[in-house]
Amino acid sequence: MIEIQDALRKKEIWAVGGGKGGIGKSLITGNIGITLARLKKRVLLVDADLGGANLHTTLGIGVPEMTLSDFLNRRVETIQEVIIKTSIPNLSLVSGAQDFLDAANPNFAQKARLLRHLETLDADYILLDLGAGTSFNILDFFLFADHGILVVLPEPTAIENAYRFIKSAFYRRFKKVVSSQNIKDLIDAAMDQKNSMGIRTPYDLIERIKQLEPESGEGLELEMMKFRPKLIVNQVRTKNDIQIGFSMKSACQKYFGINLEYLGYVEYDDCVWQSIRSKRPLAIEYPYSRPARCIERIVHNVLRKEQLTASMLY
Amino acid sequence: MIKKIEDLNYYELLEISTDASSQDIHRAYDRIRKIYEPNSIALYSLFSAEETTSINQRIEDAYRTLVYEESRKRYDALLRQSHQPPPATAAAPLAEKRYQAQPVQPSLSLHSDNRYLKNAEPAQEPLPPPMPAVVIPTPQPIPPTITEFTGSVLKALREQRSITVRTLADMTKLGTRYIDFIEAESFSKLPARPYLRGFLVLYAKALGYESERLVNEYLKRYDAVMNPPKQK
Ligand SMILES: Nc1ncnc2c1ncn2[C@@H]1O[C@H](COP(=O)(O)OP(=O)(O)OP(=O)(O)O)[C@@H](O)[C@H]1O
Ligand SMILES: [Mg+2]
Numbered sequence: 001m002i003e004i005q006d007a008l009r010k011k012e013i014w015a016v017g018g019g020k021g022g023i024g025k026s027l028i029t030g031n032i033g034i035t036l037a038r039l040k041k042r043v044l045l046v047d048a049d050l051g052g053a054n055l056h057t058t059l060g061i062g063v064p065e066m067t068l069s070d071f072l073n074r075r076v077e078t079i080q081e082v083i084i085k086t087s088i089p090n091l092s093l094v095s096g097a098q099d100f101l102d103a104a105n106p107n108f109a110q111k112a113r114l115l116r117h118l119e120t121l122d123a124d125y126i127l128l129d130l131g132a133g134t135s136f137n138i139l140d141f142f143l144f145a146d147h148g149i150l151v152v153l154p155e156p157t158a159i160e161n162a163y164r165f166i167k168s169a170f171y172r173r174f175k176k177v178v179s180s181q182n183i184k185d186l187i188d189a190a191m192d193q194k195n196s197m198g199i200r201t202p203y204d205l206i207e208r209i210k211q212l213e214p215e216s217g218e219g220l221e222l223e224m225m226k227f228r229p230k231l232i233v234n235q236v237r238t239k240n241d242i243q244i245g246f247s248m249k250s251a252c253q254k255y256f257g258i259n260l261e262y263l264g265y266v267e268y269d270d271c272v273w274q275s276i277r278s279k280r281p282l283a284i285e286y287p288y289s290r291p292a293r294c295i296e297r298i299v300h301n302v303l304r305k306e307q308l309t310a311s312m313l314y
Numbered sequence: 315m316i317k318k319i320e321d322l323n324y325y326e327l328l329e330i331s332t333d334a335s336s337q338d339i340h341r342a343y344d345r346i347r348k349i350y351e352p353n354s355i356a357l358y359s360l361f362s363a364e365e366t367t368s369i370n371q372r373i374e375d376a377y378r379t380l381v382y383e384e385s386r387k388r389y390d391a392l393l394r395q396s397h398q399p400p401p402a403t404a405a406a407p408l409a410e411k412r413y414q415a416q417p418v419q420p421s422l423s424l425h426s427d428n429r430y431l432k433n434a435e436p437a438q439e440p441l442p443p444p445m446p447a448v449v450i451p452t453p454q455p456i457p458p459t460i461t462e463f464t465g466s467v468l469k470a471l472r473e474q475r476s477i478t479v480r481t482l483a484d485m486t487k488l489g490t491r492y493i494d495f496i497e498a499e500s501f502s503k504l505p506a507r508p509y510l511r512g513f514l515v516l517y518a519k520a521l522g523y524e525s526e527r528l529v530n531e532y533l534k535r536y537d538a539v540m541n542p543p544k545q546k
Binding site: 153154156237248 | 318319322329345346348349350351354355356357358359360361506508509511512515
């Protein structure tokens with residue numbers, strides 16, 4: 001019992017998501033984990049990509065025998081039993097479900113059990129690698145974390161999906177804090193981009209709610225300020241690509257009213273796929289490469305609660 | 315407490331504090347112009363072309379007002395008059411500050427006070443003529459008769475709709491040069507692939523097509539020239 005309390009106190013949970021597949025979520029999660037483990041933190045990586053688990057690959061590990069499916073299907077009692085140690089000191093892994101057919105959509109009880117078990121684990125950092133998309137399960141993991149981190153690529157589709165992700169996560173969070181069924185219905189309606197009420201942004205929604213129930217409206221404004229998703233731009237090749245993070249941050253603030261924190265970027269480099277091909281983690285195989293350094297800088301920014309600022313660049 | 319973009323005062327718009335030095339203002343202007351660069355792929359899915367144009371116009375107005383001492387003084391007086399004490403703390407990024415700042419007050423409409431300032435503003439250039447209202451059609455499926463989206467097919471489709479290069483440039487906020495390059499398939503003169511993709515999405519939308527097939531086919535042609543498969 002004391003152990004559990006201890007664990008609750010100091011642990012931090014980070015979740016890494018993004019609206020799109022194949023944008024480097026697993027690569028970044030895995031290597032953030034390695035970077036933290038090198039800083040002598042006890043790190044647990046959890047492959048929460050229930051549809052297409054591959055976090056083990058970025059760590060250069062084959063498909064482990066025990067995975068999250070054993071836990072979800074109750075073949076084991078506790079999540080401890082599916083934790084495997086990696087060859088990197090301080091770093092362990094809960095590998096993703098491989099055979100759980102409905103894994104992409106665990107039911108409410110399964111998800112609750114997973115989150116409950118995660119909360120009791122003893123580690124300094126638990127990193128969740130999320131699947132692609134904006135399904136409720138993914139959003140719930142994202143919102144459950146202390147730090148929700150979004151990855152984008154400097155290309156229109158990935159950016160569009162990231163905005164959709166931010167908006168959906170925000171509305172979902174909204175819905176959890178309001179009690180009135182009327183407001184819940186209004187939020188549902190607002191999530192449909194083409195809703196007939198002319199609600200296009202969280203701003204519009206709050207305005208409308210304030211008219212209906214001034215108190216709820218103010219409460220939601222507070223929620224809006226507390227919601228601070230974080231952004232990483234991956235596969236950056238030019239200065240303009242780096243700039244995209246600043247533009248997204250400002251646009252989110254001015255359009256949605258949401259504070260997006262720009263943690264940093266990761267440069268594009270062939271050494272990334274070389275490391276994946278040689279089945280050796282990037283931060284181990286090429287610790288001084290530019291992408292590995294970028295990830296280090298991102299980790300430091302989260303730890304120091306800092307963001308990238310334009311003056312660092314120009 | 316939370317303000318819509320059109321309700322931000324000039325300081326908030328430039329993300330600076332009210333005691334910013336003129337150097338701060340220059341820097342902020344440079345930075346914010348890069349952020350709202352009309353071709354930025356980070357913007358088009360949130361802001362319409364018209365909105366981006368109007369944000370940029372307001373950024374210009376804010377800069378020109380604040381950068382001259384005289385007009386800045388007048389503007390500050392105006393801000394005070396509107397019972398909206400400008401936040402005094404420096405340094406902290408505006409996003410945070412704005413929230414702690416003030417109770418809800420009748421907000422300053424930038425457009426009206428802008429006009430007010432304009433009369434007395436010596437160095438101000440006249441406003442450009444208003445943008446023609448361009449209607450972006452809702453995307454349609456692509457008719458099966460189109461076999462491949464080459465540059466010349468794009469050009470033909472554009473002309474079929476009686477859209478000039480100039481109009482298309484206004485609709486998409488792309489430079490006319492880029493539209494010419496896209497249509498001429500001058501691949502080497504086009505920007506890097508991720509940008510080109512963004513341009514093509516805008517182009518497709520302006521033609522009224524769903525973008526996916528158009529973009530992919532065009533990029534395939536682009537890749538064949540620019541990123542030929544490596545010989546083994
Ligand atoms: N900074 C980079 N430089 C070069 N290549 C990169 C970079 N980041 C990612 N990649 C490439 O992108 C591929 C996909 O990365 P990853 O598997 O981490 O994406 P993901 O978002 O987790 O995908 P999924 O949605 O399928 O889980 C990697 O195998 C790698 O080859
Ligand atoms: Mg992955």
